[in-house]
Amino acid sequence: MGQGGGPAPAGLPAPPGTSFASDNAAGVLPEVIDALAAANHGSALAYGADPWTARAAALVGGVLGRPDAEVAFCWGGTGANVVGLQCLLRPWEAVICPDTAHIHVDECGAPERFTGCKLLAVPTPDGKLRPEQIEPFLAVVGDEHHVQPRVVSITQSTESGTLYRPEEVAGLAEVAHGNGLHLHLDGARLANAAAALGADVASFTADAGVDVLTFGATKAGAMYGEAVVFLRPELGRDVRFVRKQAAQLPSKMRFVAAQFEALLADGLWVRAAAHANAMAARLAERLAGAPGVVVTRRPEVNAVFVRLPSAAAVADLQAWSFVWAWDVARHEVRAMTSFATTDADVDAFAAGLAAIAARHL
Ligand SMILES: Cc1ncc(COP(=O)(O)O)c(C=O)c1O
Structure with missing residues (x-):
């Protein structure tokens, strides 16, 4: 029997012990399991009013170089993207993104359904949006017959396994901000990007002009849980309501937070x-x-x-x-x-x- 479930072709070596299908096929880092067990003592107030959540939010803000960031822990990546985007958009507005973006091809239309907004998907050779690809959409700003571009969304590292350098993110932010748009970053693989760039995470997020991001933990070795981070806290003023309506508010939030603490405390x-x-x-x-x-x-x-x-x-x-x-x-x-x-x-x-x-x- 092969890992695919059916009979494996004869005469091949034994398949590898771990799957190469996805980083989500991996289990959970032992340190995260230990942190979950350690958090499993006594009672804690639900919905984030617990010390683990306060400490983990501070760690997330610290890693991003923005201690005042608004951090909202969620159940999963699709949910975190939906919550972050919904806080930025009204129903006649739109999101410009690469046509390979997870929000476009892998979220079953959740961003469109929850925000009510159109995604304007752009072809790219490598999963990376270029500043000049934003400009054609700006021609319709102010015209009531067209959706109004409000958000540029990129993924770091991208679905195509590529990376934006800090200056590339900054170039996108400059065009976005110069035209009243926000820059959203899907950081499901933020850790892989940080490791590959050998750079401070802030250098390609907060310092490069990202406004809102999904901070991924699952692919980095957590069991579940991601965070939406508003680097400009005023953009997240409604996030608690949006998150609850989107069914992304974990009641026993200490267990999401404990995983973030284990991952972030010492750079794991x-x-x-x-x-x-x-x-x-x-x-x-x-x-x-x-x-x-x-x-x-x-x-x-x-x-x-x-x-x-x-x-x-x-x-x-x-x-x-x-x-x-x-x-x-x-x-x-x-x-x-x-x-x-x-x-x-x-x-x-x-x-x-x-x-x-x-x-x-
Ligand atoms: C780029 C990207 N964004 C977000 C997600 C999160 O998805 P999920 O809702 O499965 O946690 C994934 C997972 O594969 C992803 O690859």
Whole structure:
């Protein structure tokens, strides 16, 4: 039986011990489990009126270099994006984002449903929006026949495994702010970006002009929970009402907060992401030159995009060790690493993938 659930093609090595399907396929960092157990003593007031939440919010603000930031913990990433965006928008307004954005393609229309707003999705070669792609939408500002652009939303690191440098974020912020728009950042993989850029998180968020962001914990090794952060606190004045209506207010919030504390207190989240990124780099190295295998982009974070010779090769790979197809027409798949991926997992996955590709030449 392969990891894909069906019979694995015969004659292949054993599949790796961890899945390359998603960083969400990983378990939870032991330090986070310990923090959850430690928080499980006695009573604490619900809905965030507990000491864990106060400490974790302070840590989030501190990491972002904005101690006065408004921090609202949520259950999950889609919810955090919805809550953050809803605080910025009225129903006739719109969000400009890359057409690969999670808010556009992977949230079942939740942002549109909850905000009532249109997403204006723009094609990009690499998941990264450019300032000049905002400008065409500005021509309709003030015209009642058109939705009014109000938010620019980017993802860091992107769904395509790429990164914005701090100056690229600042360039987007300049155009957005110069035209009365807000800059939103989906930071589901903020830790991977911080590790890859080797930079202070503030340098590519608060200091670069981001107004609101989703601060991801799940992919960094938490069990669940993300935060919406308003770097300009006045933008978050309604967040508590919005979060509750969006069903994103965890009652036993101390358990979300305890996970953030474990991740942020001593930089664990970035160390864990640095490991994930290193595993992706190792995978790309191991695959380089394998016949029939094309690594389509040098991995910048923890995603490796690989083209195989045919759809049948992709199906064999999925049956042996499941990964998601990224571009079906090009036989391209996405392999993702996490804090839990080991050197041995990478080597096993690379060997099996190369063997499958060779069979389909
Ligand atoms: C870029 C991005 N944003 C947000 C999310 C959060 O999604 P979820 O609602 O599954 O926690 C994900 C998860 O895959 C993601 O990749």
